[in-house]
Structures are given as C-alpha cells and as structure tokens.
Amino acid sequence: MNLSNLFRIAWKALLRNKLRAFLTMLGIIIGVASVIAMTAIGEGSKKSISDQLSSMGSNMITIRPSSNVNVSGGARIGASGLQTLKPQDVDAIAKGAPDVSYVSPAVQTNGQAISGPNNWPTQLQGVNADYFSIRDWGVSEGTPFTKKDVTSSGKVCLIGQTVVSNLFPNGEEPVGSIIRFNKVPMKVIGVLASKGSNAFGQDQDDVIIAPFNTVQRRFLGITYVQTIYASSTNENTSQQATDEISEILRKQHKLPANGSNDDFSVRTQAELISTMSSTSQLLTVLLSAIAGISLVVGGIGIMNIMYVSVTERTKEIGLRMSIGARGKDILYQFLIEAIMISITGGIIGVLLGILVSRLVTIFLSWPTFITESSIIVSFIVCAITGVFFGYYPALKASKLDPIEALRYE
Amino acid sequence: MAEKILEIRELKRDFKMGEEVVHALKGVTFSVERGEFVTIMGSSGSGKSTLLNILGCLDKPSSGDYILDGVNIKNLDRDELAVLRNQKIGFVFQSYNLLPRTTARENVELPLLYNSKVSTEERHERSLKALTAVKLESRVDHLPNQMSGGQQQRVAIARALVNEPVMILADEATGNLDTRTSYEIMALMQDLNKQGSTIVFVTHEPDIATFSSRTVTLRDGKVIKDVKNEDIKSAKDALNNLPVNDDYR
Numbered sequence: 001m002n003l004s005n006l007f008r009i010a011w012k013a014l015l016r017n018k019l020r021a022f023l024t025m026l027g028i029i030i031g032v033a034s035v036i037a038m039t040a041i042g043e044g045s046k047k048s049i050s051d052q053l054s055s056m057g058s059n060m061i062t063i064r065p066s067s068n069v070n071v072s073g074g075a076r077i078g079a080s081g082l083q084t085l086k087p088q089d090v091d092a093i094a095k096g097a098p099d100v101s102y103v104s105p106a107v108q109t110n111g112q113a114i115s116g117p118n119n120w121p122t123q124l125q126g127v128n129a130d131y132f133s134i135r136d137w138g139v140s141e142g143t144p145f146t147k148k149d150v151t152s153s154g155k156v157c158l159i160g161q162t163v164v165s166n167l168f169p170n171g172e173e174p175v176g177s178i179i180r181f182n183k184v185p186m187k188v189i190g191v192l193a194s195k196g197s198n199a200f201g202q203d204q205d206d207v208i209i210a211p212f213n214t215v216q217r218r219f220l221g222i223t224y225v226q227t228i229y230a231s232s233t234n235e236n237t238s239q240q241a242t243d244e245i246s247e248i249l250r251k252q253h254k255l256p257a258n259g260s261n262d263d264f265s266v267r268t269q270a271e272l273i274s275t276m277s278s279t280s281q282l283l284t285v286l287l288s289a290i291a292g293i294s295l296v297v298g299g300i301g302i303m304n305i306m307y308v309s310v311t312e313r314t315k316e317i318g319l320r321m322s323i324g325a326r327g328k329d330i331l332y333q334f335l336i337e338a339i340m341i342s343i344t345g346g347i348i349g350v351l352l353g354i355l356v357s358r359l360v361t362i363f364l365s366w367p368t369f370i371t372e373s374s375i376i377v378s379f380i381v382c383a384i385t386g387v388f389f390g391y392y393p394a395l396k397a398s399k400l401d402p403i404e405a406l407r408y409e
Numbered sequence: 410m411a412e413k414i415l416e417i418r419e420l421k422r423d424f425k426m427g428e429e430v431v432h433a434l435k436g437v438t439f440s441v442e443r444g445e446f447v448t449i450m451g452s453s454g455s456g457k458s459t460l461l462n463i464l465g466c467l468d469k470p471s472s473g474d475y476i477l478d479g480v481n482i483k484n485l486d487r488d489e490l491a492v493l494r495n496q497k498i499g500f501v502f503q504s505y506n507l508l509p510r511t512t513a514r515e516n517v518e519l520p521l522l523y524n525s526k527v528s529t530e531e532r533h534e535r536s537l538k539a540l541t542a543v544k545l546e547s548r549v550d551h552l553p554n555q556m557s558g559g560q561q562q563r564v565a566i567a568r569a570l571v572n573e574p575v576m577i578l579a580d581e582a583t584g585n586l587d588t589r590t591s592y593e594i595m596a597l598m599q600d601l602n603k604q605g606s607t608i609v610f611v612t613h614e615p616d617i618a619t620f621s622s623r624t625v626t627l628r629d630g631k632v633i634k635d636v637k638n639e640d641i642k643s644a645k646d647a648l649n650n651l652p653v654n655d656d657y658r
Binding site: 002005008012016038146316319323324326328329347403 | 462
C-alpha cells in the first residue's frame with residue numbers, strides 16, 4: 001500500500017460527502033480564522049503603540065520630580081507641585097553625563113493664543129534648543145530657536161500644525177507674524193513638523209514651543225523646572241545614561257547614593273514601551289486563548305463526525321477489508337481523512353483570518369499585524385488536532401472484524 | 410491430474426457462545442481443482458457461511474488445514490490474510506457492496522489500490538479490461554444508483570476479476586436478483602469459467618447448482634454429498650427458454 005493510493009482513497013471518500021466534510025471543516029475554519037484575526041489585532045495594537053512611542057524619540061529619558069519616600073508626617077504632594085528640579089541640575093547633567101547626548105529643561109502652561117481675530121486654547125512649552133533633537137522633531141517652515149534666544153529670554157516661538165490651522169485658518173503665512181499667548185506677544189519664527197497624536201491619543205501638534213527662560217520667567221514666574229528631557233547617545237546606552245543622571249541628581253540634591261530617598265524619577269522610553277506592550281501582550285494572550293478554545297471545539301467536531309462516519313461506513317470498511325485492505329490501511333485512511341479535513345480547514349481558516357484582519361483594518365481602522373508565527377502555529381495545531389481527534393475513530397475502524405462489518409446493516 | 414487450487418482437510422470451526430461451544434464445522438474435507446465451477450449448497454445452519462468465511466480467508470479454522478494456492482493459512486496473521494485476499498480471491502456478495510457515489514470504474518479499481526505493485530496506468534487499463542469482460546465498457550462512469558441490480562452485480566464481478574485471482578468466491582450472488590437477471594449472471598459466470606476462472610459459488614437455490622460442474626452439499630457442519638454434475642445446463646439456453654416478459658407491453 002503506498003501513500004499516494006491512501007491519499008487517493010481518503011480524498012475520494014471525502015468527496016463522497018462534500019457537505020458533511022465542509023461542515024466538519026467549518027469548526028476548524030472558524031477556529032483558525034479567529035486565531036489569526038485575534039492575534040493580528042493584538043499584535044497590531046502592540047506594534048502601533050510601540051511605533052508611536054518610539055516616534056516620540058526612542059532614546060528619550062524623562063526626569064520628573066517625585067515625593068521623597070520617607071518624608072514622615074504631613075500630606076505628600078503630587079509630582080507637578082514639587083519644585084525639586086532646578087536649572088542647575090540640567091547644566092550638571094549636560095556636563096557630567098557622558099552617555100547623555102542632549103538635555104533640556106521643560107516647563108509648560110496652558111492658555112489662550114490669539115492671532116488677529118482668531119483665538120485657540122493651547123499649551124505653551126518652554127524648552128531649550130536640545131529639545132528638538134531629543135524629540136526628533138523638525139520644523140517644516142522657518143527655523144528653530146537658538147541658544148541665544150534661550151539665554152536672552154527672546155519673545156519668539158514655534159507653533160504646531162494644529163495651532164497653525166486654528167490661528168491662521170485662511171492660509172495666512174504664520175512665520176514672521178506676531179501672536180499673543182496670555183496677552184504676551186511673541187514672534188512666530190517657525191512651524192513644527194506634524195507629529196500626529198501620541199499613544200494616549202493626545203494631539204502632539206497642539207502646542208506652542210518657546211525658549212525655556214521666556215516661559216519660565218515671563219509666563220510662569222518660577223525658578224524651578226517641571227520636567228527634564230534628555231536623550232542617551234543611542235538606544236543601548238539608555239540604562240547607563242539613566243544611572244548617570246540619577247547619580248548626578250543625588251549629588252546635586254545631597255541625597256543618599258543608594259537611591260533610598262530620591263526626590264526625582266527617571267523614566268526611559270524603553271520602559272514605557274515595555275509597559276504598554278505588556279498590556280497588549282495580555283490582550284493577545286487572552287484573544288488567542290479564546291481562539292484556541294474554538295480550535296479544540298472544532299477538533300471535537302472532527303472526532304464526533306469521524307466516529308459517526310466509521311459507524312455509518314462499517315459495511316464499506318468490511319468490503320475494503322475483504323478485498324485486501326489491512327488494518328493499518330483502514331487506520332491510515334481514516335486518519336488521513338481527519339487530517340485532510342483539519343488541514344484543508346486550516347488553509348481556508350488562514351485565508352479567512354487574513355481577510356478578516358484586512359476588513360478590520362479597512363472598516364474599523366484598527367491596526368492589525370499578521371505574524372508568521374500565528375500562521376505556522378495554528379497550522380501545526382490543526383495537523384495535531386487532525387491526528388489527535390482522528391486517531392481513536394480510525395483505530396476503532398481498523399479493529400473491526402471484517403465478517404461482522406460485512407454483515408452490518 | 411489438474412492442479413489443486415484449494416484443499417481443505419478435516420476443517421473444524423467452533424464458536425464459544427457464553428458457556429456453550431457451537432460446532433459450526435465438524436470436519437470438512439474436499440478440494441477444488443483449477444478450472445472447476447463448484448457450488449456449495451446447504452440450508453441455513455448447515456455451516457455454509459462459516460465455510461465461506463474460511464474459504465475467503467476472513468476467518469481461520471479452529472483445527473484442520475486450509476491450503477489456498479499452496480499457502481496454508483493457519484500460519485498467517487491478520488495482515489498476511491488481507492494480502493492473500495487481495496491477491497488470490499475475488500469476492501462477489503449478495504448485496505453487491507459497491508461504494509455509493511463512486512463510479513463503476515473506481516469501484517472496480519478498489520482492490521488494485523491496496524496493491525502497491527500496480528501503477529496508475531496499469532490500474533486504469535485493468536479496470537477497463539475487467540469491465541469489458543462483464544460487458545459494461547459503456548458504463549464505466551456510471552454511479553451504482555444509475556444502474557440496475559444486474560449491472561451492479563456485474564460491476565462487482567468485474568471488481569472480483571480485476572486482481573486476477575486464483576478463485577472467485579461468490580456468496581449468494583444471485584440472491585437479490587430476479588430469475589432472468591440471475592440467469593444472466595450465471596451465464597456470465599459460465600463464460601468466465603470457460604475462459605479459465607475457478608469459481609466457488611455458495612447458494613441455497615438448487616437450480617443455480619445445475620449450471621455448475623460440481624456440487625458440494627453441507628448439512629450440520631459436514632459434507633453429505635459431493636457430486637460431479639454430468640449434465641451441466643447452459644445458463645444461456647435457460648435464459649432463452651424463459652417466457653417473454655410482457656408485463657409492460
């Protein structure tokens with residue numbers, strides 16, 4: 001008995017019951033398609049989150065003030081109210097951390113921007129010239145401000161795309177015009193390149209960026225720094241850069257070197273990416289689990305039908321045995337039938353899964369990403385399902401007594 | 410003396426039915442030579458079916474020998490028996506046992522699919538030849554439910570012929586057919602026998618036995634009669650002598 005004959009026999013037997021074979025397949029098709037589509041949705045959201053986070057600047061390090069852990073007594077204050085970071089800290093980091101390539105202090109305030117008859121509520125950020133390198137943010141028109149603008153508290157600013165469209169709705173030239181923010185006039189020297197919304201859905205283009213000293217002194221009238229942004233020399237040095245920054249800040253703030261009493265927190269973009277990814281990883285696992293269950297249900301469907309089929313075809317089995325089929329020929333025939341059902345179902349399922357993922361992207365505009373591993377894994381699971389759930393019915397068939405089977409009505 | 414296709418000696422077959430032991434065959438001895446057309450007769454309970462199962466290598470005797478074409482089946486296991494059935498025996502059943510929704514040709518090809526030595530071309534060629542031998546060459550692609558009972562049985566005979574067996578074993582092959590069609594099948598059997606096929610035909614109808622060259626009669630698990638038929642009737646003549654059926658004229 002050669003294998004091609006066995007496949008031919010199994011194939012013909014399936015063709016004799018096309019509808020039933022298809023209905024049996026349906027369980028597997030739905031199972032596989034849902035595995036593919038679910039993991040594609042899970043992976044897609046994971047990928048889009050990490051893409052968006054790295055668009056913020058993948059080497060970015062964020063330093064914020066934080067409450068001292070062992071301050072005893074009294075109410076602890078939220079991070080935004082803390083005033084522990086100073087402009088001198090920024091200078092110290094710039095000088096003392098070899099793995100930090102750029103560092104910028106940042107302060108921000110909200111207010112109303114006015115240009116002629118138009119006004120728009122937006123956010124004003126004060127940073128230094130390094131900020132554009134840290135955020136990997138260019139200007140689409142005009143020029144960014146310089147160090148001199150920062151030190152001299154120049155009344156210049158760069159505006160984001162959203163601000164442009166709201167303050168200059170009729171296509172007026174923004175560069176060179178004067179806008180007022182909270183009644184203080186500033187000259188627009190450039191327009192920022194579009195960044196889109198960030199991972200949290202916030203519009204990153206709805207911003208006005210001005211020199212740090214200008215915002216800190218003229219708008220806020222404060223002496224401290226709200227946030228420090230820095231970037232490591234490359235992605236691999238972000239840990240060293242973090243350690244160096246922590247060390248410098250502890251020295252600056254005269255805190256214990258073991259980090260037990262830090263009044264700041266240092267976050268890298270990589271950490272944020274892994275936190276966000278682990279959330280959507282969980283989503284992927286949950287979705288796959290549900291899909292996996294439907295695959296098992298499909299497998300049980302195959303087993304059920306194969307049992308019915310063996311009983312229904314008892315006489316056929318008897319005939320095959322009487323004309324020379326050995327027990328293992330019958331075993332293989334039914335096993336191959338089960339595997340053919342599951343594999344064919346698997347192929348259709350993969351195609352359907354890809355189609356569903358596409359439709360989800362087109363009609364719901366959810367990002368989807370089909371991983372090769374999900375296709376390979378569900379395919380292997382299919383084959384195993386076929387063998388596992390097909391084996392017992394096939395074994396039952398192969399053990400039939402030909403005399404009894406021939407007489408079966 | 411002609412070559413012995415099968416030889417059985419002191420064949421016994423016992424079945425355990427709970428506590429009781431049923432002796433279905435109580436020592437049967439006979440042999441069949443190449444080219445013979447033997448009918449095995451007997452009423453129900455005579456051990457006819459048990460003998461047929463053993464002759465067809467579907468069952469093994471409790472004691473005694475069965476030598477088919479020089480092979481003693483006592484020493485064979487389940488798989489070896491299957492191979493023997495595939496290569497030496499052509500079964501024809503009372504209820505045809507054709508696979509439904511499968512063309513005549515595919516049904517005939519079935520035994521060859523279990524023989525790995527036969528190539529695809531040879532399989533097609535031999536199945537067509539077998540169908541031609543039963544005069545169904547014009548119906549190769551018909552399905553069983555598109556054919557009459559007699560035609561279906563002829564497909565089954567073609568299936569029995571296709572592996573060129575040493576013996577065709579027919580089990581009440583005319584039992585489901587009317588007299589006219591029965592005679593047609595017997596005429597076909599006689600033709601095949603003339604062309605050299607050895608046929609063992611199990612039946613309980615005495616008039617079927619008159620077409621064979623020899624009749625072995627069983628009763629209560631023993632051979633009670635084993636006679637050569639001196640006056641073999643021609644099934645074709647019998648067919649011609651049948652009154653013309655004018656029911657639907």
